[in-house]
Amino acid sequence: MQTRRRLHQTDQQDYSSSSTYTIQADHQGGAGAGTGSVGTGTAVGSVGLLTQSLVPPTTGHEAAIHIGDTNQSDNSIPSPDYSDDKYGKAARQWNLRAFSGHALRTLSAAAAVVTGNQPGISNDSQSQYTNYPASIPSSSQFYQSKEEPQEPEPEPEIFIMAARDRTGEFANAIRSLQARNITRAVNIRDPRKAKQVQSYSEFMMVARFIGKNIASTYAKLEKLTMLAKKKSLFDDRPQEIQELTYIIKGDLNALNQQIARLQDISKDQRRHTNGKHLVSHSSNMVLALQSKLASMSTDFKQILEVRTENLKQQKTRRDQFSQGPGPLAAHTVSPSTAKQGSLLLSEENQAVSIDMGSSDTTPLLSTQTQMAIYDDSDNYVQQRAETMQNIESTIVELGGIFQQLAHMVKEQEEIVERIDTNVADAELNIEAAHGEILKYFQSVSKNRWLMIKIFGVLIFFFLFFIVFMS
Amino acid sequence: MVKLFALSIFHKGASEARLLKTASDLQSFSFFQRGTVNEFMTFASKTIVERTQPALRQSVKQDAYMCHVYVRADNLAGVLIADHEYPHRVAHTLITKILDDFTAKVSADQWPNGTEATISFDLLPAFLARYQNPVEADPLTKMQNDLDETKIILKNTIEAVLERGEKLDDMVSKSEKLSLQSKAFYKTAKKTNSCCSFT
Numbered sequence: 001m002q003t004r005r006r007l008h009q010t011d012q013q014d015y016s017s018s019s020t021y022t023i024q025a026d027h028q029g030g031a032g033a034g035t036g037s038v039g040t041g042t043a044v045g046s047v048g049l050l051t052q053s054l055v056p057p058t059t060g061h062e063a064a065i066h067i068g069d070t071n072q073s074d075n076s077i078p079s080p081d082y083s084d085d086k087y088g089k090a091a092r093q094w095n096l097r098a099f100s101g102h103a104l105r106t107l108s109a110a111a112a113v114v115t116g117n118q119p120g121i122s123n124d125s126q127s128q129y130t131n132y133p134a135s136i137p138s139s140s141q142f143y144q145s146k147e148e149p150q151e152p153e154p155e156p157e158i159f160i161m162a163a164r165d166r167t168g169e170f171a172n173a174i175r176s177l178q179a180r181n182i183t184r185a186v187n188i189r190d191p192r193k194a195k196q197v198q199s200y201s202e203f204m205m206v207a208r209f210i211g212k213n214i215a216s217t218y219a220k221l222e223k224l225t226m227l228a229k230k231k232s233l234f235d236d237r238p239q240e241i242q243e244l245t246y247i248i249k250g251d252l253n254a255l256n257q258q259i260a261r262l263q264d265i266s267k268d269q270r271r272h273t274n275g276k277h278l279v280s281h282s283s284n285m286v287l288a289l290q291s292k293l294a295s296m297s298t299d300f301k302q303i304l305e306v307r308t309e310n311l312k313q314q315k316t317r318r319d320q321f322s323q324g325p326g327p328l329a330a331h332t333v334s335p336s337t338a339k340q341g342s343l344l345l346s347e348e349n350q351a352v353s354i355d356m357g358s359s360d361t362t363p364l365l366s367t368q369t370q371m372a373i374y375d376d377s378d379n380y381v382q383q384r385a386e387t388m389q390n391i392e393s394t395i396v397e398l399g400g401i402f403q404q405l406a407h408m409v410k411e412q413e414e415i416v417e418r419i420d421t422n423v424a425d426a427e428l429n430i431e432a433a434h435g436e437i438l439k440y441f442q443s444v445s446k447n448r449w450l451m452i453k454i455f456g457v458l459i460f461f462f463l464f465f466i467v468f469m470s
Numbered sequence: 471m472v473k474l475f476a477l478s479i480f481h482k483g484a485s486e487a488r489l490l491k492t493a494s495d496l497q498s499f500s501f502f503q504r505g506t507v508n509e510f511m512t513f514a515s516k517t518i519v520e521r522t523q524p525a526l527r528q529s530v531k532q533d534a535y536m537c538h539v540y541v542r543a544d545n546l547a548g549v550l551i552a553d554h555e556y557p558h559r560v561a562h563t564l565i566t567k568i569l570d571d572f573t574a575k576v577s578a579d580q581w582p583n584g585t586e587a588t589i590s591f592d593l594l595p596a597f598l599a600r601y602q603n604p605v606e607a608d609p610l611t612k613m614q615n616d617l618d619e620t621k622i623i624l625k626n627t628i629e630a631v632l633e634r635g636e637k638l639d640d641m642v643s644k645s646e647k648l649s650l651q652s653k654a655f656y657k658t659a660k661k662t663n664s665c666c667s668f669t
Contacts (some may be wrong), residue, residue, distance in 0.1 A: 408635065
């Protein structure tokens with residue numbers, strides 16, 4: 001069933017040649033809306049291009065969608081009706097100048113629906129005007145479900161589909177668009193606050209975008225985890241894993257930059273606004289995003305480590321399988337077989353890929369030769385790397401030993417302090433005791449003199465009495 | 471005991487290997503054996519170089535000797551004949567170094583057609599002599615040894631510190647006893663002094 005929308009054109013020829021969308025933004029908001037009514041999203045746009053949609057020049061609020069058809073008898077239709085003017089007025093009222101083409105199209109479609117009583121716009125156009133998951137089937141459905149306007153014009157073929165009242169959806173769309181450009185309305189009232197709100201909403205949008213990216217990168221990381229954890233010997237898909245790793249790395253970098261930008265925005269905001277809560281909220285959000293990114297990077301690192309472990313194991317298993325049968329023609333006692341546990345990461349990747357290639361394609365003996373020889377010439381570098389690692393670990397050990405030494409000496413310092421205190425106490429006591437004994441000695445010697453004197457006096461009196469009595 | 475016997479540089483041509491320079495240290499063999507041993511070593515080196523592909527290192531065991539060979543991508547090859555205990559890594563380091571020096575000193579056009587007489591490169595014996603002792607010559611090994619020695623010294627130090635700790639504990643207990651005794655001494659002295667009457 002072919003449906004058609006009416007075409008408003010003054011100069012049909014010119015526009016029939018160019019089958020492009022033009023968003024005639026300023027002077028007729030309705031015109032842009034007219035293009036918008038063609039469909040949703042760029043995919044739709046391509047369909048529209050394919051079907052030679054014609055852009056109405058001046059005030060046409062609908063474009064013609066001819067499915068396989070060129071424009072027909074709609075040439076002489078003048079600027080049709082009041083719905084156009086009403087629609088244009090509505091568009092101007094909401095100041096749809098700076099809307100993106102998508103939004104304009106959506107809004108105009110929605111407006112056209114309501115004002116011109118033209119139901120049948122598909123759901124996508126209104127509810128998800130920011131993301132256009134534009135699927136061509138839905139858009140074609142959209143096309144086919146468009147309806148003729150009820151304008152008093154002689155239309156030979158009018159197919160009226162089921163009518164649906166989408167006023168509510170239109171209102172929602174208007175509200176969300178309004179929220180996005182809230183500065184417009186707010187501008188009228190309070191310029192300073194408008195700037196705050198605008199910067200805040202900008203911040204929010206960037207943060208939301210970053211959050212979405214983080215979620216998608218997480219999904220990729222999960223996939224990589226699953227791939228890397230597979231331990232089967234033959235089902236390994238290194239290409240995929242490497243690609244995925246590369247993609248995730250790029251994503252992480254991009255996320256890093258975006259979060260840095262977000263941080264700048266929030267710092268900028270901090271300067272302008274003096275709302276404490278806004279500032280703290282934005283800084284919290286930045287912190288949360290950063291921590292998510294950090295956790296994702298650590299997970300990524302772990303996955304890479306797991307992958308290298310698996311590669312090592314695979315290599316050893318493969319070596320076991322293919323070095324079973326006897327020695328080679330060249331009588332080399334490869335000391336390399338002993339060193340297989342200590343391959344470096346990059347060399348190991350090379351070795352694994354070469355081994356996989358060789359063991360898959362060449363016969364067994366040449367595989368052995370290739371592998372043994374390869375390991376042998378690899379050996380030197382391995383050994384050097386091992387020596388370096390040894391040296392490094394020794395140095396680290398030495399550092400640890402020094403630290404222990406210092407710690408022990410510090411502990412012993414405490415003991416020395418105790419000894420010092422004890423000895424000082426002892427000295428004090430001895431000094432005091434010494435003093436006491438001196439005093440005692442003095443007292444003792446002092447007393448003797450007194451005694452001598454007293455006895456002397458007593459003896460004198462005694463003698464005196466004896467002499468005078470006799 | 472690690473020992474190097476011979477060090478030679480070859481150019482691996484399309485059909486055969488040309489000996490460009492060689493140096494050997496055959497002091498350990500008796501005088502009459504040296505000629506034979508020398509020839510044998512040259513022959514073995516040549517064979518090995520011919521059997522090795524470019525950009526490859528190999529260490530081949532031959533009776534009592536270990537033959538280390540490194541053929542570079544530009545067909546310049548170095549062979550080192552040592553005993554079994556000589557560390558492989560040091561051997562290959564030496565060969566690489568020799569080849570680099572040789573490349574620096576002798577231009578590449580002389581390689582395909584040179585003989586021992588025409589090419590002037592005198593560092594071989596010096597290197598051979600120096601690398602007889604791999605510990606001193608190879609910086610990595612030297613560092614490793616130094617670090618090991620340091621580790622031992624540190625372990626001894628820690629033991630000494632532990633002993634010191636024990637001694638300090640002893641000291642603590644002794645000083646405690648001393649202080650207690652001195653306190654008792656003081657109390658006795660004070661008590662003796664308390665009754666002032668002369669008795």
